Amino acid sequence: MSKIEIVTDSTACIPEDLLQELKIHTVPYYIHRGGEALRDLVNVDRESFYKWLPSATQLPTTASPGPGDYVQIYSNLAEQENASEIVSVHMTSKVSGAYQAAMVAKSMVAETLPRLKIEVIDTLNVSMCHGWMAIEAARAAIAGMNLGEVVNRVREMIPITQMIQTADTLRYLYMGGRIGRAKHLIGSLLNIKPLISMEDGVIVPLGTARSRNQAYRMMVELIEKKVGAGAMIKIAYVHAAALEEVLKIQALVEARFEVVESLICELTPALGIHSGPGTAGLCYYPVKRVN
Secondary structure, X not given: OOOEEEEEEHHHOOOHHHXXXXXXXXXXXXXXXXXXXXXXXXXXXXXXXXXXXXXXXXXXXXXXXXXXXXXXXXXXXXXXXXXXXXXXXXXXXXXXXXXXXXXXXXXXXXXHOOOOEEEEEEOOOOHHHHHHHHHHHHHHHHOOOOHHHHHHHHHHHXXXXXXXXXXXXXXXXXXXXOOHHHHHHHHOOOOOEEEEEEEOOEEEEEEEEOOHHXXXXXXXXXXXXXXXXXXXXXXXXXXOOOHHHHHHHXXXXXXXXXXXXXXXXXXXXXXXXXXXXXXXXXXXEEOOOOO
């Protein structure tokens, strides 16, 4: 039986215990802060980074892993873990170069390890939407599915997995150039809480609320509109230094839907740079009922 390994990036925001349990391999993003070159979750942690970020006069920049980073992990998995097949799952190619870098690495590895099969997937999403796809790919591989079935499982999730989040400001998205089609919300009054999502790989606006609590109620309404009242869903509550806020979202969601699996995840610094501390939201997808 062929051995399928799952590779993804630190920006998937998958909790560490789940990474270990499912043996998902992550490649860290780069963060450039002044003269420092940091690697996401390697030599920069969430807590200290989010305490520092509001005082930043200039936003740090981020860079996706390069082809060499992926060549290294693909080669290591083949040589040290006896992998014969790899599924490499990445955040949207429309705001990051990770997918393209992984594709270049795939071509490079083909020359030295021609028997190693690598499938590189652009999730057209971010955060735990991207993370859910890597998780389900790993579960499918562990269950004994073949390479094509694992890839199909991820591709089926791409159009149905949705992120909704809010924050006190869109300053970080704007400064980092990741604002997408929500640019007009920048001029909103300070007491307006914008809701954003991702569509076809870019940030899109979903509306605005007058308070965080109203924004959270709107999230529930948006999910219901998308999947129907009482639907079965898997959901990750995501935040950046805002655990108390996502617990409020969790209470609202789980009173209205049949949640078959839920996770609480904190954005890594490489993603938190663009959303800022205080960000709270969710990443979910519907699950089919089995008769």
